[in-house]
Amino acid sequence: MTAIAAPLTRTRRPGVGTVYRWELVKLRAQKRTYIGLGSALLVPMIFIVALLTGDGGPEGIPFARYVRESGLAIPLVSLIFGAIWFFPLITALVAGDIVAAEDSNGTLKTILTRSVERWQMFVGKVLAALTYALAGLVVYVGVGLFVGGLFWGFDPLVSLSGTPISVSRGLTLIGASTIAYFMPTIAIAAIALLLSTVTHNSAAAVVGTLMISLIMQLLGVITALDFLKPYLLSEQFNAWQGLLREPIDWAPVVRAAWVSAAYALPALAVAFTAFLRRDVAGG
Amino acid sequence: MNAVEARGLVKRYGHITAVDHVDLTVRAGDVYGYLGPNGAGKTTSLRMLLGLIRPDEGTAKLFGREPLLEGARALDGVAGFVEAPRFYPYMSARKNLELVAALDGGDASDRIADALETVDLTTRQHDKVKGYSHGMRQRLGIAGALLRDPRLLLLDEPTTGLDPAGMRDMRALVHRLASEGMTVLLSSHLMSEVEELCDRVAIVSRGRVIHEGALAELIESTSGRYELRTTDDDRATAITARAEGVTELETTSHGLTFAADERAVAALSLTLAEAGIGLLALVPRTATLEELFFRLTEGDQSERPPLRVVETTRSAA
Numbered sequence: 205m206t207a208i209a210a211p212l213t214r215t216r217r218p219g220v221g222t223v224y225r226w227e228l229v230k231l232r233a234q235k236r237t238y239i240g241l242g243s244a245l246l247v248p249m250i251f252i253v254a255l256l257t258g259d260g261g262p263e264g265i266p267f268a269r270y271v272r273e274s275g276l277a278i279p280l281v282s283l284i285f286g287a288i289w290f291f292p293l294i295t296a297l298v299a300g301d302i303v304a305a306e307d308s309n310g311t312l313k314t315i316l317t318r319s320v321e322r323w324q325m326f327v328g329k330v331l332a333a334l335t336y337a338l339a340g341l342v343v344y345v346g347v348g349l350f351v352g353g354l355f356w357g358f359d360p361l362v363s364l365s366g367t368p369i370s371v372s373r374g375l376t377l378i379g380a381s382t383i384a385y386f387m388p389t390i391a392i393a394a395i396a397l398l399l400s401t402v403t404h405n406s407a408a409a410v411v412g413t414l415m416i417s418l419i420m421q422l423l424g425v426i427t428a429l430d431f432l433k434p435y436l437l438s439e440q441f442n443a444w445q446g447l448l449r450e451p452i453d454w455a456p457v458v459r460a461a462w463v464s465a466a467y468a469l470p471a472l473a474v475a476f477t478a479f480l481r482r483d484v485a486g487g
Numbered sequence: 488m489n490a491v492e493a494r495g496l497v498k499r500y501g502h503i504t505a506v507d508h509v510d511l512t513v514r515a516g517d518v519y520g521y522l523g524p525n526g527a528g529k530t531t532s533l534r535m536l537l538g539l540i541r542p543d544e545g546t547a548k549l550f551g552r553e554p555l556l557e558g559a560r561a562l563d564g565v566a567g568f569v570e571a572p573r574f575y576p577y578m579s580a581r582k583n584l585e586l587v588a589a590l591d592g593g594d595a596s597d598r599i600a601d602a603l604e605t606v607d608l609t610t611r612q613h614d615k616v617k618g619y620s621h622g623m624r625q626r627l628g629i630a631g632a633l634l635r636d637p638r639l640l641l642l643d644e645p646t647t648g649l650d651p652a653g654m655r656d657m658r659a660l661v662h663r664l665a666s667e668g669m670t671v672l673l674s675s676h677l678m679s680e681v682e683e684l685c686d687r688v689a690i691v692s693r694g695r696v697i698h699e700g701a702l703a704e705l706i707e708s709t710s711g712r713y714e715l716r717t718t719d720d721d722r723a724t725a726i727t728a729r730a731e732g733v734t735e736l737e738t739t740s741h742g743l744t745f746a747a748d749e750r751a752v753a754a755l756s757l758t759l760a761e762a763g764i765g766l767l768a769l770v771p772r773t774a775t776l777e778e779l780f781f782r783l784t785e786g787d788q789s790e791r792p793p794l795r796v797v798e799t800t801r802s803a804a
Binding site: 216222223226230233235311314315317322 | 539569571
């Protein structure tokens with residue numbers, strides 16, 4: 205340490221990439237990450253064990269009748285289950301915590317007095333939360349596909365239009381469905397991030413996100429409110445089913461893209477502004 | 488260029504004014520004490536200096552840069568912590584320092600080993616922070632600050648919550664850093680701490696700076712008072728009251744005190760001796776920072792603890 209009146213100006217400054225990498229390091233060190241990813245791994249396994257040990261199966265949902273005929277059907281049925289509350293919960297578990305935990309730990313002041321701008325910190329956190337959500341989704345789909353395939357083989361699937369789907373095309377469509385499913389997941393993550401930023405409370409953000417998700421599910425089943433249905437986030441979790449039609453029905457996928465964006469972008473904008481302008485007075 | 492220059496800082500929370508038009512000037516090389524009771528607005532002021540909270544009025548500059556306008560760039564060469572330093576409890580001290588070093592950029596990560604060595608945490612660097620004592624966390628906070636190779640160190644109550652040994656070690660560390668030329672802005676409600684470490688001081692009360700200047704000058708301004716104990720205090724009081732150049736005479740349970748210059752004191756000692764009164768002690772008396780603080784904040788009885796008098800070793804008998 206030397207005494208110099210004027211400070212040095214840092215020539216090599218960290219950016220969003222640095223924040224993102226360290227957010228992932230922090231996620232890897234936290235139990236909630238493993239609870240979320242562990243659940244994403246466990247739920248399809250439980251579903252498969254239930255299918256192996258009993259005669260019954262899911263009824264009244266797409267691909268339900270094929271769950272014992274092809275492993276390809278397992279992740280698709282799992283996606284339908286996950287939309288109700290499971291995937292919003294897994295997503296909110298981290299996205300709802302990623303800013304609020306800094307408040308409760310008092311570490312926001314620690315990281316905001318380094319050489320990183322607030323906007324970089326926020327963007328890094330958003331990317332980390334989305335990476336975790338995507339990882340959860342990939343684990344969820346991947347485990348269902350892999351273990352389902354082990355037990356029931358990778359046989360061709362029948363599309364929602366009744367036409368056969370080859371194994372290779374089926375795998376491609378499952379990948380595309382995962383991406384389509386990720387679009388409303390991004391919106392859920394954005395809502396969780398907003399609540400995390402404005403409430404400064406992890407539990408409130410996680411529960412709040414789940415409540416919003418469940419309320420949308422509820423609105424979706426009220427017949428009198430059918431006009432709302434196309435604009436509910438919960439409905440967009442089923443958009444991937446358009447990909448499993450012959451020919452592919454892109455309309456629900458396109459709608460899922462813009463409806464999800466309509467939820468995600470304002471939520472992120474408000475969260476971003478709040479994060480940039482907020483007083484860090486606690487801790 | 489001043490290390491810290493705050494002008495007219497105001498922060499209000501509802502109807503409460505936490506910081507009320509605070510001006511601060513910390514020159515490069517100062518060890519500057521920001522002294523005030525708990526709740527006086529010290530931490531809020533430091534948060535505004537670091538850009539953590541927005542002032543309602545006024546500006547704060549660090550080496551001429553305004554954190555609110557220039558963001559993280561304004562904190563180049565500046566480090567420290569407000570309230571207790573906080574780290575991620577689920578990661579080791581080393582990992583925490585690697586994280587903050589990464590967020591500092593440059594060659595901060597090259598300084599981790601030295602910083603841990605400086606605060607004597609090398610042997611515990613791989614332990615998770617959740618197992619650290621308060622004192623260890625304070626030291627880790629200093630280590631985190633040193634990674635930035637700061638020219639200005641802002642420390643908010645760095646010894647609060649530490650045991651006596653921890654306080655001694657922390658003060659020794661601050662003293663060492665200051666002696667190496669680092670500018671230190673240290674907030675504290677412990678007057679002895681400020682008196683021991685700082686060369687300039689701002690005294691803050693109820694959100695307002697009520698005195699700012701060199702500590703030595705502040706204390707010097709109170710010189711000229713003496714305490715007298717004799718073999719016959721009643722007669723001594725009567726003689727002192729008549730003595731030329733003696734003012735502000737007060738009797739105490741231990742004798743009497745008065746204000747006078749050295750010539751008048753010398754004359755008084757001779758007069759008392761001629762009157763057959765033995766001098767047990769004639770002691771120049773310098774007010775402590777604590778006394779000065781309460782003198783400056785006079786009228787606020789809620790902030791007044793028992794006064795303490797420090798006597799110099801110089802005495803006449």
